Amino acid sequence: MRTRAFRSLPILLLYILCILCAVAAQAQKRADPPGALPLGELGLFPREKLSVEIDLHGPLLRLIAGATKGDDPEFATMISGLQAIRLQVFPLAGADEATIKARIGRAVRWLEEQGWVSTVRMRDKDSEVYIYLKESGGKIVGLTVLALEPGREAALINIVGRIDPAQLGRLGQRLNLPQLERVPTKKPK
Amino acid sequence: MNRKDDGLDCRQALLWIEPSLDGELPQGDEALLRRHLESCPACAAERALAGEIQRELRALPLPECPPEVLERVRRAGAQGALVVPFPARRLRMALAAAVLALTVGGGAAWIIEIERREERASSEAVARATAEARFALAYVGRVSRRTGLELRDDMRQRMSVPAESQ
Numbered sequence: 099m100r101t102r103a104f105r106s107l108p109i110l111l112l113y114i115l116c117i118l119c120a121v122a123a124q125a126q127k128r129a130d131p132p133g134a135l136p137l138g139e140l141g142l143f144p145r146e147k148l149s150v151e152i153d154l155h156g157p158l159l160r161l162i163a164g165a166t167k168g169d170d171p172e173f174a175t176m177i178s179g180l181q182a183i184r185l186q187v188f189p190l191a192g193a194d195e196a197t198i199k200a201r202i203g204r205a206v207r208w209l210e211e212q213g214w215v216s217t218v219r220m221r222d223k224d225s226e227v228y229i230y231l232k233e234s235g236g237k238i239v240g241l242t243v244l245a246l247e248p249g250r251e252a253a254l255i256n257i258v259g260r261i262d263p264a265q266l267g268r269l270g271q272r273l274n275l276p277q278l279e280r281v282p283t284k285k286p287k
Numbered sequence: 288m289n290r291k292d293d294g295l296d297c298r299q300a301l302l303w304i305e306p307s308l309d310g311e312l313p314q315g316d317e318a319l320l321r322r323h324l325e326s327c328p329a330c331a332a333e334r335a336l337a338g339e340i341q342r343e344l345r346a347l348p349l350p351e352c353p354p355e356v357l358e359r360v361r362r363a364g365a366q367g368a369l370v371v372p373f374p375a376r377r378l379r380m381a382l383a384a385a386v387l388a389l390t391v392g393g394g395a396a397w398i399i400e401i402e403r404r405e406e407r408a409s410s411e412a413v414a415r416a417t418a419e420a421r422f423a424l425a426y427v428g429r430v431s432r433r434t435g436l437e438l439r440d441d442m443r444q445r446m447s448v449p450a451e452s453q
Contacts, residue, residue, distance in 0.1 A: 117390060152419045162417045165410075177420060185423040220434050227434045245430045255427055270428020 131181050133232045133240020133258040140208060142201050142244075142254055143188035149251070150187035159183065176269055180259035188252045198252050202226065202244050205254075209242060224248065231263075238263065295323040300330045304337050 130136065145151065154162070163178035190198065209230045210216070218229035225247050232240030241263075243255040257266070300323045306312040307320055324331045 112387065117394065150422075152423050154416055154420055154423075158413070158416050159420070161413045162420055165413050166417060173421070173424075176424075183420055183423045185419075185426055187426075218431075218434055225433070227430060229431070229434070241427075243427060243430055253426065253430070255423060255430070257423075257427070266424070266427065267431065269424050270431055 131239065131258055132234050133238075133256075133261075134182055135184070135240075135242060135254075135256045137184065137186070137254075137256070140201075140205050142205055143186055143198070143252065145186075147188060147193070148186050149189045150185060152183060152185040154183045156181050172265065173269060176262070176265050179261070180257060182256070182258040184254075184256040184258075186254045190247070190249060190251055195246075195248055199226070199246065202228070202246055202252065205244060206230075214240070214242065231261075241266070295319045297323075297327060297330050300324070300327065301333055304330075304334050307334075308337055308341050 159177050159180050159182070163174045166177070167174040188198065206228050209228075212232075214230040214232050216228070217231055218227060220227045225245065227246075228242075228244040230242045230244075231238050232242075238261045239259065241255070241257040241261050243253070245255075246252040300320055303312055303316060303320045307317060312320065324334055
């Protein structure tokens with residue numbers, strides 16, 4: 099009986115190994131890329147009070163790139179290199195601005211501790227804007243924008259993937275007010 | 288078959304002859320049988336014949352075991368394994384393979400299904416996502432533009448250059 103058990107052991111180990119491989123592959127696939135912010139961990143804005151929440155990921159971005167390739171090749175090229183686009187806009191009307199400011203300050207410290215490079219740090223009485231870039235292997239793999247307009251809104255933007263700042267700037271300029279006026283409604287979660 | 292005065296009839300005596308020859312008869316029965324044989328020549332003759340047959344059988348040479356059978360037994364002994372009937376072993380292997388295939392296949396199907404579900408977005412969802420992506424990029428543009436303007440104004444103030452002259 100003992101011998102029979104020992105003979106079955108390699109099969110059992112192989113079986114366990116296969117399960118572990120499948121789980122590891124799935125976990126690897128789900129692991130956050132280097133330019134992604136752990137939004138839940140940072141806890142910047144309460145999600146139920148966001149006026150805009152956009153969270154687009156890999157497969158959907160590839161579909162967007164495919165759908166816009168014909169009429170907007172530059173936009174499609176940019177999108178095809180991205181892994182995630184996340185935007186959170188939090189209205190400050192009636193909110194505790196000091197708390198939000200403190201959270202943004204904490205997020206800025208976190209970014210610096212994690213090796214993000216500051217590109218723009220602008221603080222005056224009217225607004226605060228922080229733009230950080232994450233580099234990996236000599237390439238930009240993440241962009242984070244934290245913005246606060248007192249009395250109006252605070253925002254977090256996290257773009258993950260292969261980013262060309264010049265291209266992003268061009269697109270940002272071109273995708274002007276007509277896009278911004280069509281504010282998407284908050285997605286039901 | 289007649290009944291003797293020794294307390295054992297011939298039918299019973301004949302049944303006991305074989306165990307007696309093999310030394311398997313209890314002592315009391317053996318004594319009874321011996322007494323019966325002393326007084327019954329027919330049974331004694333049967334006993335003598337049975338003894339003779341046994342002696343002759345034991346004198347026969349032992350049959351030779353075929354070498355391949357000996358080798359097989361030796362191999363099984365060396366492995367210390369129980370000899371499992373072939374069909375049972377194959378069945379066990381087939382079951383293990385089936386469970387393995389089901390697990391691996393199921394796992395792969397599960398992963399593929401997750402990927403497909405993510406990619407199986409409707410055209411409306413893609414259009415909506417496109418609008419959201421454009422909106423997000425436009426928001427980046429707005430923040431950077433505003434920052435640029437404010438930075439420019441700040442620089443102007445610092446350099447005491449009137450903004451109107453720019």
